[in-house]
Amino acid sequence: DAGVTQSPTHLIKTRGQQVTLRCSPKSGHDTVSWYQQALGQGPQFIFQYYEEEERQRGNFPDRFSGHQFPNYSSELNVNALLLGDSALYLCASRGTGGSPLHFGNGTRLTVT
Amino acid sequence: QKEVEQNSGPLSVPEGAIASLNCTYSDRGSQSFFWYRQYSGKSPELIMFIYSNGDKEDGRFTAQLNKASQYVSLLIRDSQPSDSATYLCAVDTNAGKSTFGDGTTLTVKP
Numbered sequence: 275d276a277g278v279t280q281s282p283t284h285l286i287k288t289r290g291q292q293v294t295l296r297c298s299p300k301s302g303h304d305t306v307s308w309y310q311q312a313l314g315q316g317p318q319f320i321f322q323y324y325e326e327e328e329r330q331r332g333n334f335p336d337r338f339s340g341h342q343f344p345n346y347s348s349e350l351n352v353n354a355l356l357l358g359d360s361a362l363y364l365c366a367s368r369g370t371g372g373s374p375l376h377f378g379n380g381t382r383l384t385v386t
Numbered sequence: 387q388k389e390v391e392q393n394s395g396p397l398s399v400p401e402g403a404i405a406s407l408n409c410t411y412s413d414r415g416s417q418s419f420f421w422y423r424q425y426s427g428k429s430p431e432l433i434m435f436i437y438s439n440g441d442k443e444d445g446r447f448t449a450q451l452n453k454a455s456q457y458v459s460l461l462i463r464d465s466q467p468s469d470s471a472t473y474l475c476a477v478d479t480n481a482g483k484s485t486f487g488d489g490t491t492l493t494v495k496p
Binding site: 305314317319364366 | 488
């Protein structure tokens with residue numbers, strides 16, 4: 275039973291560029307959430323997708339956008355990268371509401 | 387005020403001792419509560435979840451929830467060096483959004 279998979283594992287981008295991160299949820303899960311985790315902090319909620327729609331959004335600018343596909347996989351896009359966007363980006367999936375999140379291994383993004 | 391607050395730590399306990407980790411939350415409507423463990427450089431993994439007031443035990447771990455006080459805790463009995471990690475408290479504040487605290491780093495010394 276495959277868990278949550280994320281790609282790529284690591285990414286180095288230059289300030290101003292755009293990046294796309296990808297996530298496949300755990301089998302049987304239909305809800306995907308994205309989190310940003312800076313060093314020494316807890317994961318910060320970016321947004322959540324269910325039935326191909328953004329259902330909830332955290333306090334992140336419009337430079338952060340996403341998409342969910344019919345097979346429940348998801349993408350996170352970040353435009354006009356800033357140095358402060360350097361972080362670990364975590365994708366998590368869950369089945370029913372209120373059930374625990376299952377995390378992927380994350381994508382480490384470095385913006386130079 | 388942060389939605390979910392944890393003891394900043396770090397917390398250090400000797401091997402075999404009880405480690406106590408605390409968390410408070412601000413949204414009285416919260417329904418689901420989770421503890422995740424995160425090793426350095428890794429992603430969070432679920433330790434415990436609790437939905438009702440009281441205690442819930444799973445092996446060496448006990449989660450405690452007091453909704454009236456908006457407080458949730460995690461006790462680790464017989465702490466082992468392998469328990470050394472950052473422990474994240476997460477609260478479902480509404481419709482499936484999990485909000486995390488900044489974590490408490492635990493070190494278990496042999």
